[in-house]
Amino acid sequence: MATAVSILPAQQLATLEDAYRKAVARKRLRGALAIAVFCVVLVLAAFGAEVNLRTLFTYFGNFVSYFDRILTLDSGARVWTDPAEWFWGWHKWLKMLGETLLISYVGTLTGAVFAFALNFFAAQNTSPGPWVRFIIRRLLEFARTVPGIVFALIFVIAFGLGPMAGVLAIAIHTTGALGKLFAEIVENADMKPVEGIRSTGASWLSCMRFAILPQVSAGYASYALLRFEINVREASVMGFVGAGGIGQELVVAIRKFYYSDVSAILVTIIVTVFIMDISTGWLRGRLFGKETSR
Amino acid sequence: MSQMPRPDIAELRGKYPGVFERPASARLALPAMVAAALAIFVYGLVDLDFSPTKLITGMSQLGWITMMMIPPNPGSSFPLYMQALGETLSIALLGTTLAALFALPVSLLAARNIIPSNLIRFPVRRFLDSIRGVDTLIWALVWINVVGLGPFAGVLAIMVSDFGAFGKLFSEAIEAADRKQVEGIRASGGNALHEIRFGLLPQVLPVIAGQVLYFIESNTRSATIIGIVGAGGIGLQLAEQIRVLEWQKVSFLILMILIAVAAIDFISSKLRFAIIGQRAVV
Structure with a gap:
């Protein structure tokens, strides 16, 4: 069955086509302008960042050969031909790795507890007053925006070198990040149970405990696990500023050009991060089902 | 009853x-x-x-x-700090843009609907995963060994570590794209490249643009810290002032970072809404 395609008279068609052309041209012009502005900003940024393509070209060989060197043992053989020699320090490294994991665990748990204590005050629907909410929000924002490693730098001076500074830095950063996420979960919670419990004459605390908490605890645990995963990465570099963990070994190896050690420690970190990703992902899937596991 | x-x-x-x-x-x-x-x-x-x-x-x-x-006080170094802040923003912008440019073709290789073969997709994905497993700070240390101290090493560090993240995010965006447009292009006689250009890109570009903007935002934070290992920007100044215990300057620098991050947040969320409409990605 063939249907006739109705064709408009030429005059009408011309005006329509003209309008279409104009609209497209305007859109194209705007796109081109945006791209031009972006390019100008990029060039400015390139000057600001002292980008020097010649340095890159001259030294790019170094980048490739750097990986070549970190994959070569002192004897000149490839690292994987002699794993025992490659991982000669595995005993020490595993210990430092354990310390890294502990730092992130203790930091995450402490941060989660503080975030838990603060988030009801930060959420719009449960906060006892706008002033409290404003102050808590700004506090969380501060803890979240200042990078963890900056806290670590300051804490190393206050608390001395060692893992304690790292733990506290991670705990503060985690409080900020989780506090915001937790508050968002609470804001999405159903308020009807709260009304029900308040109508029985319960206090604010009981309302939170019996009406909100049962709705949100799964979400809390899921986010806390996700944060733990991120914090393992973060803890692996805390050692750069002297705040404990495997980063200390890594920075020494990089700065002193112990090439095969660099690759060995990097492999250790990558494998650990993989295992953490997979196991926390599995755990989240197990505990909270598919939808909350992202 | x-x-x-x-x-x-x-x-x-x-x-x-x-x-x-x-x-x-x-x-x-x-x-x-x-x-x-x-x-x-x-x-x-x-x-x-x-x-x-x-x-x-x-x-x-x-x-x-x-x-x-208290009170925060830059002393006489205010112009120097402004320059350092500019350097940090440049590092973030340039690193993220370069990462996005390099990641786009690679993400096509990691997307299931473009490359059905596991043989290519699997190694590409693991490669991206290992890049992501290494922190930006570590990349900064490596690049300092290659191009020397300075902000350029920071740009390259952010570029490499974001390359891994973008590769994954882009390929997920591509996998979530609707098949039908691609089929339409094929039905009208387009080749594989046409399918990607006219069938896929119009769908995924807004999502990708949103993600890139979001990363520029979060990289402003990362760019402040890579200075701590010597890769330029405001972090370098911050680490130095902390080490010499000039606390008033430290608090001033932290305030500068907070304000800069808030400003970038504001601008990029405005841009993001303009690009993708009212529903934000991420």
Whole structure:
């Protein structure tokens, strides 16, 4: 069955086509302008960042050969031909790795507890007053925006070198990040149970405990696990500023050009991060089902 | 109205024991998990040398430091700090853009609907995963070894570590794209490249643009810290001032970072809404 395609008279068609052309041209012009502005900003940024393509070209060989060197043992053989020699320090490294994991665990748990204590005050629907909410929000924002490693730098001076500074830095950063996420979960919670419990004459605390908490605890645990995963990465570099963990070994190896050690420690970190990703992902899937596991 | 026959509780209890009493394993699971978590926590505290005296002296030190930070005062170095801040923003912008440019073609290789073969997709994905497993700071250290100290090393570090993240995010965006447009292009005689250009890109570009903007935002934060290992920007100044205990300058620098991050947040969320409409990605 063939249907006739109705064709408009030429005059009408011309005006329509003209309008279409104009609209497209305007859109194209705007796109081109945006791209031009972006390019100008990029060039400015390139000057600001002292980008020097010649340095890159001259030294790019170094980048490739750097990986070549970190994959070569002192004897000149490839690292994987002699794993025992490659991982000669595995005993020490595993210990430092354990310390890294502990730092992130203790930091995450402490941060989660503080975030838990603060988030009801930060959420719009449960906060006892706008002033409290404003102050808590700004506090969380501060803890979240200042990078963890900056806290670590300051804490190393206050608390001395060692893992304690790292733990506290991670705990503060985690409080900020989780506090915001937790508050968002609470804001999405159903308020009807709260009304029900308040109508029985319960206090604010009981309302939170019996009406909100049962709705949100799964979400809390899921986010806390996700944060733990991120914090393992973060803890692996805390050692750069002297705040404990495997980063200390890594920075020494990089700065002193112990090439095969660099690759060995990097492999250790990558494998650990993989295992953490997979196991926390599995755990989240197990505990909270598919939808909350992202 | 007739009365319902009363169910025989004892009989039902015999029939369905699981409904009346939760099995011991279910009742004990939660307390056991909490106890285990606490045990590891306490072990961690002991192993990491936590002691109340250390905590208290540290806290008083910290209080003293905070007192010293007020009021924030840049001294005579304000122009230098502004320049450093500009450097940081440049690092973030340039690193993210370059990463996005390089990641786009690679993400096509990692997307299931473009490359159905596991043989290529799997290694590409693992490669991206390993890049993501290494922190930006570590990349910065490596690049410093290659191009020397300075902001350029920072740009390259951000570029490499974001390359891994973008590769993954872009390929997910591509996999989520609608098949039908691609089929339409194929039906009208387009080749594989046409399918990608006219069928896929118009769908995924807004999503990708949103993600890139979001990363520029979060990279402003990362760019502040890579200076700590010597890769330029405001972090370099911050680390130096912390090491020489110039606390008023430190607090001024932290304030500058906070304001800059807030400004970038504001601008990029405006742009993001303009590009993708009212529903934000991420």
